[in-house]
Amino acid sequence: MASLEKAGAVAMNAVKGSTLLSIQSENHGRIWGVQLAGSDGTERQMEVDASGNVVSGPRVIDTGAAEKARVMAMVKDSEFTFKDAAQKARSSVPQGKITHLSLDRYSSNLLVWDADVVTPDGTGYEVKIDAKDGIVTKNG
Structure with a gap:
């Protein structure tokens, strides 16, 4: 099965110069749904299968100028990549699967990577990693 990092890398390779905004396991782990931001803030969605192949997309999402600007500001302000955030989330929940x-910005202007992590016994954890300094701000 393609790891989160592999699926993200495949997606970013399909859209050169893009930044990963979100990635989610779907269809019982057989598909990764990926949302990217292009260099101009244009959002694209695609699906990557467990073998690491793009099976749908990339599809352009027409979000309008204001949303493109918001996305570009998040990308610019984030100093941690999705790979950095995944590593932090895994170290916060040993043996957990993301x-x-x-990448989300809250009304308090806090920019975080939100991760949902599940342990082998089925316990779910929400982990928040500050996207500027990599500090885990929530684990539970």
């Missing part, structure tokens, strides 16, 4: 990871 099922969702996304």
Whole structure:
């Protein structure tokens, strides 16, 4: 099965110069749904299968100028990549599997990577990683 990192890398390779905004395990782990931001803030969605092949997309999402500007500001302000965030989330929940990871800005202007992590016994954890300094701000 393609790892989160492999699926993200495949998606970013399909859209040169893009930044991963979110990735989510779908269809019982057989598909990764990926959302990217192009260099101009244009968002694209695609699906990558467990073998690491793009099976749908990339599809352009017409979000409008304001959303493109918001996305570009998040990308510019984030100093941690999705790979950095995935590594932090995994170290916060040993033996956990990340099922969702996304870059989000909250009303308090806090920019975080949100991760949903599930342990082998089925316990779910929400992990938040500050996208500027990599500090885990929530684990539970």
